[in-house]
Amino acid sequence: MSATRTTPEHYLFTEEHELLRASVAAWARERVQPHIAEWEAAREFPREIFEELGGLGYLGAQYPEEYGGQGSDLAANIVLIEELSRIGAESVSMAIGVHTAMATPPILKFGTPQQRQHYLPDLLAGRKIAALGISEPDAGSDVSAIRTRATRADGGWVLNGSKTFITNGSRADVVLVVARTSPENAGKPSFSLFLVDTAQPGFVRGRTLEKLGRHAVDTAELTFENIELPEDALLGEEGKGFGQIMWELDAERIVAAAAAVALGFYAFDLAVEYIRNRHQFGRSIADFQAIRHELATRVAMLTAARELVHSTARRFQLGEERMPEIAMAKLVAANALTEMADYALQVHGGYGYMAEYPIGRVWIDARLRRISAGTDEIQREIIARHLIGKTAR
Ligand SMILES: Cc1cc2nc3c(=O)[nH]c(=O)nc-3n(C[C@H](O)[C@H](O)[C@H](O)COP(=O)(O)OP(=O)(O)OC[C@H]3O[C@@H](n4cnc5c(N)ncnc54)[C@H](O)[C@@H]3O)c2cc1C
Structure with a gap:
């Protein structure tokens, strides 16, 4: 059984979301996964991917039908981003994440009817990029x-x-x-x-x-x-931009955290597949307790991070804003990912350092998550401000 399916996620995802997940995953495995290395080398993925995702309705998942969306919710958008990161397609996941979950939601939330009508249909169809x-x-x-x-x-x-x-x-x-x-x-x-x-x-x-x-x-x-x-x-x-961008950053951090967890489970899959097949000292290295336990600890941390990300996403979706759990989710997800990616590379031994194995790319791509959408230090500061308060100077 895949590690992403071991925990019920009903609190955020409905049966409809899981159907969407199956479709997105199938699409991503067919249309994106075989090309990851080629696109990385070309320093670009085809612009048509935006249009294809738009045509399938995935870009507009969380937007109202009147603008060409599917009328679903943030959870549907999270499904899309998770399934791209779940196969290690970080470049596509990031480009699509910024387009549909970061740059576009403020247009729906703060825009006039005219602004929405002017921008959203093209953005949701993937004809334009944000x-x-x-x-x-x-x-x-x-x-x-x-x-x-x-x-x-x-x-x-x-x-x-x-x-x-x-x-x-x-x-x-x-x-x-x-x-x-x-x-x-x-x-x-x-x-x-x-x-x-x-x-x-x-x-x-x-x-x-x-x-x-x-x-x-x-x-x-x-x-x-x-x-x-x-x-x-x-x-x-006019003048409300700071608060508006803080609202955007809440959603951005939740989606970034979800993507981090999904990439972490991909790293876990790569590690498990490798250790099962690598033999040293006359047996599979998956039999060594030192390795099994290190991986077990990391997958437990990743699973805990996933629970926090999804429960926080649900609260945000229900209207709560600026709660410290958003910063916590971003912090623990990014760190659970980098811990997993680093150990997954370690169990590959020298092969982990070879460019032909995908784990090296995952290791490098993972590192960004502790920096972008607000660094670890900024997440800690937000948490501290909420739970410890400001000190008197
Ligand atoms: C690949 C990539 C894509 C990005 N995409 C976008 C994008 O689409 N749009 C966009 O607007 N931005 C984007 N960013 C920018 C990203 O959000 C910033 O890099 C990030 O917020 C950190 O800012 P900085 O790089 O200027 O680092 P700095 O703020 O200079 O931080 C340097 C170091 O100091 C630490 N530090 C800073 N302040 C404190 C403090 N108060 N307490 C303790 N430590 C502190 C930081 O944590 C960090 O370790 C992207 C960045 C990257 C690398």
Whole structure:
């Protein structure tokens, strides 16, 4: 039995979700898994994958039917991302995750009916690709240090600044940008969200960054040079961008945590398959208690992480926000994954260090999860703030 099926998950997933899971898994195994190595080498996966996923209704799983969605929920989106990570397709999982679970949900939540109608049908069909622009060269963990600025001009806005590390940045059609807006509110910076079409004059794509892994998904630097935005490029209320992006980060962390757990179970599968077939000292290395117990500990941690991720996702789906369990889920999932990936490589011995074995790629891809969507340290800080409070200075 597969390790992802050993625990009932009814609290988040219904029978419908499990049917969806079976379809997504079958599709991913046929259409993505055989091409992972080839796409990583090509530094790109075909854009048509977005359209194919859109055509199957998977991109629109959690969106209302009136915009071309399937009317399901976050759990359905989690199923999609989990099944991509479950086969080690991290580049595709990340690109699709950013598109459908990070950059697009704020349009539904904070957009006007016109903005939704303008953007969602193309995004859910995969005809257009979305990216999310928060990080800047000098604003990573500290989102409040963002310098990109939008100023009012002639009934619209002028946008200036730059973003870095933007997933899908090289081929996105629309970028959801967090920018400073005036006026400052009681000395505190005011932030707002903007929908920026990448075809606009002044939108400059910089380098596609060369990463350690996840080569098939593009990560880019973007510059905005006096981009003239219409009034309705503003998403939601002016000055409310910080709170809006915190809501987005809640969902982003839940989905990232789910993907981390799924990749961890893939690493576990690779380890089990390998140790069963590798013989030393006259027997299978799966018979050595030292190895069995190390793997058992790690799969237990991964299973615990999965339970926390799914129960937290359910609470978020029911309307709870900003609870410390989101940071906990992200933290423990990322660490359970990296522990598993590292040991799974270890049991491969020297073969684990050979590029022809998939475990090496998993090991490298896993490492990002402790950094992106907020680092381990930031998750610990959020947890501490909730449960320990702020210290008096
Ligand atoms: C492959 C990839 C894809 C990404 N995709 C996107 C994307 O699509 N959109 C986007 O906006 N961003 C994206 N990011 C950016 C990502 O969110 C940031 O890299 C991350 O939040 C960390 O910011 P930083 O890299 O600037 O590190 P820094 O914030 O400079 O942190 C450096 C170190 O200091 C630690 N640190 C910082 N503050 C504290 C503190 N208060 N207490 C203790 N330790 C602290 C950090 O934990 C870290 O270990 C991506 C990053 C990568 C690598």
